[in-house]
Amino acid sequence: MVQEEFLLDSGQNTEDVSRPKSRNRLGLVITGVVGGTVVALYAVTAPFVAPALRKICLPFVPATTAQVENVLNALRPRAGTLVDIGSGDGRIVIAAAKHGFKASGFELNPWLVWYSRCKAWREGVHHSAAFHISDLWKVSFAQYSNVVIFGVPQMMNQLELKLESELPSTAKVVACRFPFPTWIPEHTAGEGIDTVWVYDAKNFKSQLGRRTKRNTPVDHKHTPECKED
Ligand SMILES: C[S@@+](CC[C@H](N)C(=O)[O-])C[C@H]1O[C@@H](n2cnc3c(N)ncnc32)[C@H](O)[C@@H]1O
Numbered sequence: 001m002v003q004e005e006f007l008l009d010s011g012q013n014t015e016d017v018s019r020p021k022s023r024n025r026l027g028l029v030i031t032g033v034v035g036g037t038v039v040a041l042y043a044v045t046a047p048f049v050a051p052a053l054r055k056i057c058l059p060f061v062p063a064t065t066a067q068v069e070n071v072l073n074a075l076r077p078r079a080g081t082l083v084d085i086g087s088g089d090g091r092i093v094i095a096a097a098k099h100g101f102k103a104s105g106f107e108l109n110p111w112l113v114w115y116s117r118c119k120a121w122r123e124g125v126h127h128s129a130a131f132h133i134s135d136l137w138k139v140s141f142a143q144y145s146n147v148v149i150f151g152v153p154q155m156m157n158q159l160e161l162k163l164e165s166e167l168p169s170t171a172k173v174v175a176c177r178f179p180f181p182t183w184i185p186e187h188t189a190g191e192g193i194d195t196v197w198v199y200d201a202k203n204f205k206s207q208l209g210r211r212t213k214r215n216t217p218v219d220h221k222h223t224p225e226c227k228e229d
Contacts, residue, residue: 082146092105105131169205
C-alpha cells in the first residue's frame, strides 16, 4: 500500500516536472527561430539601407535597358579596360564584357557583388567580368581606360576631382543620368532619364591645376529627374 502510494506520487511528480521542461524547450526553439530570422533579415537588408545613411546617399537604382545600350553605343568602337563605379547588380559590367571589354565593377553591397558574380558565371563572361566589394572613394581607377558612373548629383564634384587626378589622358568617362558639374562633354546620347554624357580625359585633365578652388555648385539645369525604374 505504501509502495503503491509512493509509485503513484512519483508518477505524478514526473509529469508535473516534465511539463515546464518541454515548455522551456519550446520557448527556446521559438526564441531561436525569431532571433535567427531577425539576424538574417538584418544581414540581407542592411547593405541596401546603409547607402542612405552615408554622407553621400547613393542608393541601388539599376540602369534601364536603354541606359545600358546608350553607354555601350557611347563607347563604341573603344576596347580595353572598363570600370563601372558602384556596379549594382552588374548589368553594365556584364553587358560590357559581352562587347569585348575587360570589365570590372566596384560595389559596396556584398549581396549585389555575389549576385553579379553568379550572373557573370551563368552568362559565360566570368573571365572578362570581375566584381569587387569596395568603397569607391577608397580605390584608384588609374588602370581603367573606360569609366562608367551612374551616381547622384551630390557626389559628382568630388568624383570629378578624383578622376581628374587618377585617370590617364587616354580615358573616356561616361556619366549616366547625372552629368559632371564642370567638365564639358564631348557628346551625349539618349534622352530623359536614359541620357549619358561622354567626357574625354584629355579635355578635363587639361583643366587640372588651372582650378584653384572647387566649390562649383552642381548645375541641374539639364539634369533629368531621378526616378526609380
Ligand atoms: C545608382 S546605382 C547604379 C548601379 C549600376 N551601376 C547600374 O547602372 O545599374 C549605384 C550603386 O552604387 C553603390 N554604392 C553606393 N555607395 C557606394 C560606395 N561608397 N562605393 C561603392 N559602391 C557604392 C550602391 O550600392 C548602388 O548599387
